[in-house]
Amino acid sequence: MADPDWGIAAYTFRNTELPRTLAEQDGLYSLQVRGEGEPRAEIVDAISRAHPGSETDQWLADLASPDVTLLTLTITEAGYRLSGDQDGTAIGRVLAGLRGRHRASGAPIALVPCDNLPGNGGVLREAIRTAAAGEAPDFRSWIEDHVSFVDTVVDRITPATTEQDVTATARLTGFEDRAPVVTEPFSEWLLAGDFPLGRPAWENSGARFVDDLAAYEQRKLWFLNGAHTLLAYAGPALGCATVDEAVRHPVLARLTASWWDVASRHASLPEEDLADYRQRLRQRFSSRGVRHNLLQIAADGSQKIPARILPVLRAERAAQRMPDAPVAALAGWLIHLRDRPVSDPRADELVSLAHSADAPRRVLSALDVTLANDRELVSAVEDYVEHLRLSAGRTV
Known part of the structure; x- marks a missing residue:
């Protein structure tokens, strides 16, 4: 064209x-x-x-x-x-x-x-x-x-x-x-x-x-795709089916804003560029003209989470911080593996791990052994699974 x-x-x-x-x-x-x-x-x-x-x-x-x-x-x-x-x-x-x-x-x-x-x-x-x-x-x-x-x-x-x-x-x-x-x-x-x-x-x-895409790749993967991944796993756990529904949910809206705050601490582009991109994302996510199904986004989590969520989480853990948003994404993924049809090249392995004893640590180990050995993180993911379930009960 x-x-x-x-x-x-x-x-x-x-x-x-x-x-x-x-x-x-x-x-x-x-x-x-x-x-x-x-x-x-x-x-x-x-x-x-x-x-x-x-x-x-x-x-x-x-x-x-x-x-x-x-x-x-x-x-x-x-x-x-x-x-x-x-x-x-x-x-x-x-x-x-x-x-x-x-x-x-x-x-x-x-x-x-x-x-x-x-x-x-x-x-x-x-x-x-x-x-x-x-x-x-x-x-x-x-x-x-x-x-x-x-x-x-x-x-x-x-x-x-x-x-x-x-x-x-x-x-x-x-x-x-x-x-x-x-x-x-x-x-x-x-x-x-x-x-x-x-x-x-x-x-x-x-x-x-352009000559160098790295900063733009990072911005898109963390801010758009990372937020999508967070909503795709935490959203259905709270009864949401589409992105526009999810960003209107008070818990998910707070988590999304928190995720962008955390990602901004480690992003390469200037803060004014990131602030403008975040504002445009709010408008894009909340639009009812395009209804993006969360379960469509949830496919292939084992391939998406390492690029979209884990770099920020690793940086935060290195600074001895425990941010809610990436923990919520991992907790939502664990619920997804347990409760929903899973489309993933490693589906059989991951579903089995999600239903095993010590599931949070074993599921994390499928992504990153170092994070799986982080006892504080594993405990936080386990606690957030229960937090999401309780929040869903209060919402209903």
Whole structure:
């Protein structure tokens, strides 16, 4: 949309229905933006073609083609984990594509991960290096010299689409779209890295290219994603189902403000920048235009908590402080593991630990052994589990 000379060949490896729907719609879908007033919608025509991941030959042909100059990935935090069977993982599929590109033309390519991970370009680089450890030396050298890994920060709340969204889109656009995307007015996309064969003019649609993303990554992961994680686990324990409900709950509103206060003590950006971002987050979280389901955010806690919550908690414990908000997030996660359906790559292990004797320490040990050996912290998490249950009883 920002640059009509470019198009997207889109692949999804889990959902077979979505690429079929997009193909039937000639790649068109609608973007519905919801704030406090009347929603607005536009038709997006950036997708040239859509494929299920089962079309392996087409995937390999696309990655081998020098006409394909960059690959964006949104595979969630869990997608960067390697397993014994790498071929079936997202990283394994990318490596297979790079292997074919090396054999076919050797053209350089930029890989652009868009997941909520600090230094996501570096994380992807290390995952590819590890997966390629047994490959031929000339292929590994080609990866080092010809594959660029771009760091990104993507900041826009996009809840799962509902049937009501499909109906609203048809009303707004006259287009019978079975794959609409619903989002908020706010958006931010920051990128740092090289594009050896060029890129679309994303800046025409507001993307910003910067030299150093670390401070912005930290701000987004701690303030937005960290608050989301806190609400996703403590919120349902207090009877809340969506983010906007949660930030109106007096206990959760206090915990959210407390979390931002604590995170501010360790953040790199100036206080005025953080204060402005916090104010915008309050408005975004409380908007009823975008109703973000807490159980959607709660998926993959074992991957999210280490990046979003634990850095701040470690810094606080090093200063011999015991902040309520991260303790509440861990307590809520323990309740979640015990009481709710768990979507997590380590679900079986974590659910078993959550129901075992000495559960707070054992669940913490799955994230960080040092924190699990912090007896005062383990006791605080255990106490906060009971505090949340009592607060829920008083609320009801």
